[in-house]
Amino acid sequence: MYSASMAFLEALTEAGVSYVFANLGSDHPGLVEAFAEARATGRKVPEMVTCPNEMVAMSAAQGFAQGSGRAQAVFVHVECGTQALGGAIHNAAKGRHPVLIFAGASPYTQEGELKGSRNEFIQWIQDVFDQRGLVRGYMRYDNELRSGRNIKQMVHRALQFAHSDPKGPVYLMGPREVMEEAATPAAIDPALWRPVGAGAMADEDIGELADALVNARRPLVVTSYLGRNPAAVGELTLLCRRLGIGVHESVPNYLNFPTGDPLYQGNQWNEPVQNEALAEADAILVLDSDVPWIPVVSRPRREARIFHIDVDPLKQQMPLWYIGAERAFRADSHRALRQLNARLDGMAIDQARVEERAAHYAARHQARRRALDARAKPDGDTVTPEYLTACIRRHVDAETIVLSEGISNYPVIIDHLQLARPGSLFTSGGGSLGWNGGAAVGMKLARPEKTVMALCGDGSYMFSIPSTVHWMARQYRTPFLQVVYNNRGWKSPKLSALAIHPDGYASRANDVGSSFDPPPDYAGIAAAAGGALARTVKRADELEGALADAMAAVKHEGRAAVLDVWLPHL
Ligand SMILES: Cc1ncc(C[n+]2csc(CCOP(=O)(O)OP(=O)(O)O)c2C)c(N)n1
Ligand SMILES: [Mg+2]
Numbered sequence: 001m002y003s004a005s006m007a008f009l010e011a012l013t014e015a016g017v018s019y020v021f022a023n024l025g026s027d028h029p030g031l032v033e034a035f036a037e038a039r040a041t042g043r044k045v046p047e048m049v050t051c052p053n054e055m056v057a058m059s060a061a062q063g064f065a066q067g068s069g070r071a072q073a074v075f076v077h078v079e080c081g082t083q084a085l086g087g088a089i090h091n092a093a094k095g096r097h098p099v100l101i102f103a104g105a106s107p108y109t110q111e112g113e114l115k116g117s118r119n120e121f122i123q124w125i126q127d128v129f130d131q132r133g134l135v136r137g138y139m140r141y142d143n144e145l146r147s148g149r150n151i152k153q154m155v156h157r158a159l160q161f162a163h164s165d166p167k168g169p170v171y172l173m174g175p176r177e178v179m180e181e182a183a184t185p186a187a188i189d190p191a192l193w194r195p196v197g198a199g200a201m202a203d204e205d206i207g208e209l210a211d212a213l214v215n216a217r218r219p220l221v222v223t224s225y226l227g228r229n230p231a232a233v234g235e236l237t238l239l240c241r242r243l244g245i246g247v248h249e250s251v252p253n254y255l256n257f258p259t260g261d262p263l264y265q266g267n268q269w270n271e272p273v274q275n276e277a278l279a280e281a282d283a284i285l286v287l288d289s290d291v292p293w294i295p296v297v298s299r300p301r302r303e304a305r306i307f308h309i310d311v312d313p314l315k316q317q318m319p320l321w322y323i324g325a326e327r328a329f330r331a332d333s334h335r336a337l338r339q340l341n342a343r344l345d346g347m348a349i350d351q352a353r354v355e356e357r358a359a360h361y362a363a364r365h366q367a368r369r370r371a372l373d374a375r376a377k378p379d380g381d382t383v384t385p386e387y388l389t390a391c392i393r394r395h396v397d398a399e400t401i402v403l404s405e406g407i408s409n410y411p412v413i414i415d416h417l418q419l420a421r422p423g424s425l426f427t428s429g430g431g432s433l434g435w436n437g438g439a440a441v442g443m444k445l446a447r448p449e450k451t452v453m454a455l456c457g458d459g460s461y462m463f464s465i466p467s468t469v470h471w472m473a474r475q476y477r478t479p480f481l482q483v484v485y486n487n488r489g490w491k492s493p494k495l496s497a498l499a500i501h502p503d504g505y506a507s508r509a510n511d512v513g514s515s516f517d518p519p520p521d522y523a524g525i526a527a528a529a530g531g532a533l534a535r536t537v538k539r540a541d542e543l544e545g546a547l548a549d550a551m552a553a554v555k556h557e558g559r560a561a562v563l564d565v566w567l568p569h570l
Contacts, residue, residue, distance in 0.1 A: 004148025004174075005030035007183040008102075009038065009045040011155035014190050017073050017100070019064060019445060020046045021057035023084075025077025026120050027104020030179035046073065049445075049476055051438075053468040054081050058088035059428075059438025060472070061099045066426050066439065067401070067446030071098035071162045071170075078104050079131045082171075087432025092169040093138035093317070094290075095253065095429015096228070098162035100155070105131055105144070105175040116176035135171050137317075140164075145174035148181035156193040163195035165311045165332070198311045198332040201339055205329060209285070209307055210343045214350075216283030216305070218357065219245045220265070224289040225429070227254030230422030232334035236287070237261065239341055243349070244357030245285075246364075248277045249414075250292045253427045258420040262362035267414050270492075272297045272499065277364065283307070288333050290315065292323055300324075309336050372415050378540035379568070385409045385485055388565050389416035391543055392453070392483060395551050400424065401443055405436035405456040405464075408491040408570075413455055434463030437482065441469060444478035451555060452480035458564075459490045461522055466562075470530030473560040481554045482532075484522045484564045490514040491570035515570065526562040533561035 008031070012020070024032065038045040051057035054076050061072040076082055082103045092099050106127040109117040118124070132142045141161035145151055151174075158170040201209075213219045221240065226232050233256060240247055240263045247257040249267035257264055265277040275298045278284070284300055286292045286308040293299050300306060308325040311332065315321040329336065376390035389412055396402065396417060402425050406413040410427070419425055426443070428435035440454040456464065461484045473479060494514045497506045506512050523534030533553035535546040543565065550561035 063439030063442025437469030
């Protein structure tokens with residue numbers, strides 16, 4: 001019999017889904033049977049990756065999408081498994097990463113009326129009124145599969161939403177009886193379900209923007225996620241070099257601009273200081289950014305002209321959002337940059353002005369670089385985050401992909417890795433911690449030829465469920481290097497409290513409830529769960545050797561490695 005579940009897997013296969021990250025339950029017999037049938041008969045279906053934790057499953061699917069651009073499937077168990085996806089759905093939604101989530105639903109018959117009817121006590125307990133409502137606020141599309149007869153069309157429709165701009169997660173739920181139904185094979189042409197991309201800019205708008213950039217005194221680009229499309233980085237570099245435009249990254253989620261380029265002006269996260277490049281600029285092009293600046297600490301000057309190009313310039317999912325842009329354009333940034341570059345071909349450009357701008361930005365770039373380099377050393381025997389990152393940098397090559405969940409060390413990681421290659425850096429894109437481990441597994445599945453490094457805070461390591469991650473890393477042969485920036489706890493919530501109460505009781509307290517002292521044996525957790533090479537580094541002179549051992553394990557033994565590196569206490 002050709003079942004709805006078989007049709008479902010067939011649709012995933014046709015749509016190019018390679019993996020199903022699965023956490024199974026009593027809602028999945030149809031799918032379990034369909035997988036087994038496929039294995040027995042040689043029918044092509046996605047490979048199932050067993051995920052002992054749903055949040056890791058979702059992060060792995062996100063990591064795979066980040067490495068490949070393609071949505072994978074996550075199968076979870078009814079409303080419980082949906083809830084256990086936890087903050088990983090926030091990351092996929094906020095970071096605009098396509099993922100297809102499928103959850104079963106409790107059977108809707110209880111006397112054997114249909115195949116799949118209730119036969120386990122939990123099916124009464126797990127029957128809820130609005131299962132999809134649990135995640136609706138984060139999904140680009142959600143629906144219930146009501147029939148096996150058009151199940152393939154529903155899967156293709158959901159994936160079309162996931163891959164269309166702004167990309168993101170989608171959710172389908174299917175009650176057991178539906179997933180058991182007999183279905184009629186349907187021929188689908190995936191070419192007719194292609195995603196809808198963000199468009200180009202109107203010609204007259206390109207002219208207005210080009211004029212503003214050409215005629216400004218100190219033009220600046222501010223970006224966060226332009227680099228999600230590696231090709232856009234080259235186009236931005238071309239534009240900036242032609243006009244002498246500086247580039248400032250705000251909360252960067254990708255490599256958006258080569259950090260060694262003299263036009264690169266650095267990156268800013270939560271640092272409570274006015275950014276100088278931002279303060280100087282008289283024309284600012286915000287290109288793909290959710291938070292181009294934080295007004296209470298750093299903002300453009302009042303007279304600066306602000307333009308904004310984004311796949312989602314209205315930030316439709318953010319209740320409070322405005323940046324004072326005189327023009328905002330919904331467009332694909334790569335296309336818009338190509339249009340701008342083409343428009344410059346026909347324009348008179350004052351080369352002396354371009355050179356003056358470039359020289360100004362180069363001087364600031366070099367001063368910044370010198371100040372950073374001076375910090376890349378240990379503090380006596382103590383490893384500093386700057387020194388740790390500089391040591392990691394020496395192991396980064398053209399085949400390395402870095403995943404950063406460095407939290408209070410996000411800026412340090414970017415500043416001291418000094419990356420230049422588009423597509424070499426990723427973050428979760430959101431704010432729900434614990435993405436890095438699952439994402440590393442997913443990234444390695446998507447890009448097996450790459451060396452994957454996950455750099456994370458100690459808190460973020462714990463959030464990532466390392467027992468699940470490292471079991472999966474061994475089981476599915478996805479070795480990666482994980483470096484724990486161990487400052488013995490959560491530094492960021494402490495900084496948050498002190499920013500609002502600089503002279504209060506908390507500022508005088510030894511511990512505000514954010515210390516992990518003594519900490520767990522982080523590397524040992526990974527060794528126990530998945531045989532990872534485990535090293536704890538407490539002194540600066542141990543670091544180079546431990547890193548070399550870890551890289552050898554990852555690259556030559558196909559084994560994950562966790563380096564727990566002790567930094568100054570938070
Ligand atoms: C799921 C989730 N829970 C809690 C938080 C709040 N939070 C933000 S930063 C942070 C601490 C992270 O600790 P760590 O990874 O060690 O980074 P550090 O701040 O020490 O650099 C916490 C708990 C969050 N962002 N996400
Ligand atoms: Mg920490």
